[in-house]
Amino acid sequence: MSDELRRQTQEFLGDGPCLLVEPSAAFSANLQSCLGDLGVPLNQIVVIRKFEEAKLFITDKKPRLILSEYDITGGSGLALLELQESQYEERRKIAVVVTKNSSASAVAESAEGSVDAFILKPFSAEVFRKKMAEVLSRKLHPTRYTLKIQEGRGELAVKNFAEALQGFTEAKSLNEQPTLAHYYAGAVHQSQGDIDKALAEFRRGRQYQPIHYKCLMGEFEGLMAQQKYKDAYALVPLIKANYPITSHRLGQIFIAAVFTYHFDDLEDYYDLFLSMENRSAWLIELTSLALFTAGKYWAKKDPPKALSYFDMGMTVRGREISFVESVVDELIRAGAYKEADAACAKILPTDIGSPKHSQLRFKLDYHTVPHDRLIDKGRKLVTDGHANPEIYRLLVTLMSTQGKTTLAESVIAQALREHPTLRKELYEILAAGAKGT
Amino acid sequence: MLINMRIHSLTNLTTAIDLLKNHEPVEIAEFGDADFIAYLSQAVRDNTMISMKCTLQLGGKKQELALTGKVTACRELAPGNFQLKVHLRQYEKPVWAEILKVARQNQTGADTLFTAIKGEEP
Numbered sequence: 001m002s003d004e005l006r007r008q009t010q011e012f013l014g015d016g017p018c019l020l021v022e023p024s025a026a027f028s029a030n031l032q033s034c035l036g037d038l039g040v041p042l043n044q045i046v047v048i049r050k051f052e053e054a055k056l057f058i059t060d061k062k063p064r065l066i067l068s069e070y071d072i073t074g075g076s077g078l079a080l081l082e083l084q085e086s087q088y089e090e091r092r093k094i095a096v097v098v099t100k101n102s103s104a105s106a107v108a109e110s111a112e113g114s115v116d117a118f119i120l121k122p123f124s125a126e127v128f129r130k131k132m133a134e135v136l137s138r139k140l141h142p143t144r145y146t147l148k149i150q151e152g153r154g155e156l157a158v159k160n161f162a163e164a165l166q167g168f169t170e171a172k173s174l175n176e177q178p179t180l181a182h183y184y185a186g187a188v189h190q191s192q193g194d195i196d197k198a199l200a201e202f203r204r205g206r207q208y209q210p211i212h213y214k215c216l217m218g219e220f221e222g223l224m225a226q227q228k229y230k231d232a233y234a235l236v237p238l239i240k241a242n243y244p245i246t247s248h249r250l251g252q253i254f255i256a257a258v259f260t261y262h263f264d265d266l267e268d269y270y271d272l273f274l275s276m277e278n279r280s281a282w283l284i285e286l287t288s289l290a291l292f293t294a295g296k297y298w299a300k301k302d303p304p305k306a307l308s309y310f311d312m313g314m315t316v317r318g319r320e321i322s323f324v325e326s327v328v329d330e331l332i333r334a335g336a337y338k339e340a341d342a343a344c345a346k347i348l349p350t351d352i353g354s355p356k357h358s359q360l361r362f363k364l365d366y367h368t369v370p371h372d373r374l375i376d377k378g379r380k381l382v383t384d385g386h387a388n389p390e391i392y393r394l395l396v397t398l399m400s401t402q403g404k405t406t407l408a409e410s411v412i413a414q415a416l417r418e419h420p421t422l423r424k425e426l427y428e429i430l431a432a433g434a435k436g437t
Numbered sequence: 438m439l440i441n442m443r444i445h446s447l448t449n450l451t452t453a454i455d456l457l458k459n460h461e462p463v464e465i466a467e468f469g470d471a472d473f474i475a476y477l478s479q480a481v482r483d484n485t486m487i488s489m490k491c492t493l494q495l496g497g498k499k500q501e502l503a504l505t506g507k508v509t510a511c512r513e514l515a516p517g518n519f520q521l522k523v524h525l526r527q528y529e530k531p532v533w534a535e536i537l538k539v540a541r542q543n544q545t546g547a548d549t550l551f552t553a554i555k556g557e558e559p
Contacts, residue, residue, distance in 0.1 A: 025476065026475065026476050032515075102438060102547060107554075112554060118551045122440055123467070124467055180556050213553060
């Protein structure tokens with residue numbers, strides 16, 4: 001262990017605490033040993049295993065050095081590092097992810113955030129030392145370009161846009177390929193809502209490095225914000241070919257794909273969705289909506305194809321009955337009764353026999369079963385208290401078109417007890433049916 | 438690719454005592470060319486010959502391994518927390534080489550992507 005590295009660690013950390021958020025006993029011991037080798041006294045190292053406790057500690061003690069697992073009980077390591085980021089300017093904190101999670105999305109999300117180094121378990125003391133030496137050197141001896149970028153980021157964080165932009169403009173002259181300076185200048189414009197100027201900066205950055213991650217994503221997000229979905233979607237192949245798709249990005253890609261009618265690409269994104277470890281409620285909602293829209297698009301033109309998209313949507317939503325109901329309704333509307341029946345069969349066993357299931361079955365039977373055999377089914381729904389306005393409408397139509405006016409009137413009487421506002425509508429159906437017979 | 442190796446029994450070959458009897462399995466924290474580091478709640482004398490039964494998870498594949506080795510160092514980090522360095526004697530060399538290869542590839546892959554995304558990020 002070089003004395004220089006120990007000196008640098010001491011210089012950076014001083015007598016402040018170093019936080020280890022590590023659920024595994026073996027790795028927390030190993031990290032303590034590695035930190036000990038860097039000269040960090042054991043009494044300055046605090047080991048915490050749970051997210052909430054770590055959050056409280058960071059809020060209270062403000063550790064400048066944090067090493068955290070990516071996956072922690074009760075939360076995410078990145079959220080803890082973001083909390084630390086809000087307390088310190090860039091050069092005054094070190095955030096390291098030490099994790100078993102080697103997925104590309106974990107790496108990408110860490111790199112996109114405030115993480116300074118990403119170390120995979122099991123790691124050797126040598127790898128740990130090397131990473132820490134790199135980070136410490138960057139923090140303690142930044143280049144003038146780096147320093148300008150850091151200063152600008154500090155101003156941007158507190159919304160001092162003019163000062164931030166000034167910093168990034170100065171940074172541009174300090175590097176032969178100032179891609180990052182262009183990115184952050186773009187970020188300033190983006191924060192001010194001037195997307196055109198932001199896009200110009202991101203594109204300038206990409207002239208130096210065509211697949212520069214931040215500039216590429218900045219351009220994609222800017223185009224999405226301007227609802228220029230066609231242009232945004234044109235960047236997707238480049239993004240997909242070079243970088244993992246994070247959960248947030250996948251959601252945006254679904255939006256762009258739907259707005260540009262790239263429905264045939266959705267299956268690929270659906271596979272990406274399935275391969276994701278963490279699927280937010282937002283992503284689930286968006287994915288199912290995109291697949292639903294694709295199904296709706298194909299419902300009349302190609303019902304089997306529509307059903308395949310609806311099937312994916314139902315899987316995404318865990319065959320939630322309200323979603324299945326929307327699918328069945330859509331297929332009925334398109335006259336695709338065979339596919340509607342197949343979708344209806346996807347209802348979870350636990351929902352079979354529920355009011356929703358009975359209603360759905362009745363709606364479907366209305367289009368597939370001879371009407372004279374349906375009246376008793378409908379009356380049973382009413383008796384069981386499972387009828388809703390839609391069922392009452394269908395039932396009154398059935399009865400009135402078959403000349404069962406008295407029966408229809410008794411059903412209307414029951415309907416009005418539950419839904420008084422249906423009066424006019426149901427009597428109109430009755431009158432129209434009676435005329436027809 | 439996930440690497441996880443746990444020692445379920447760690448027997449002192451001289452005394453035939455299993456040091457992990459009635460203890461939770463111990464995870465190997467660091468892999469070396471023909472050695473490893475693990476953390477135990479009790480001390481083991483240097484030069485003690487030991488045999489181990491382990492489970493290895495390498496990606497989706499799980500297997501059991503039997504190893505023997507010699508304790509080359511035992512350091513007390515804190516009360517009840519001992520760092521054990523073990524040099525391997527009998528072990529499945531191709532499997533061990535595969536672990537090291539996967540660990541290296543994992544870190545290299547992560548480094549490449551991390552740097553690409555950070556750009557010239559400070």
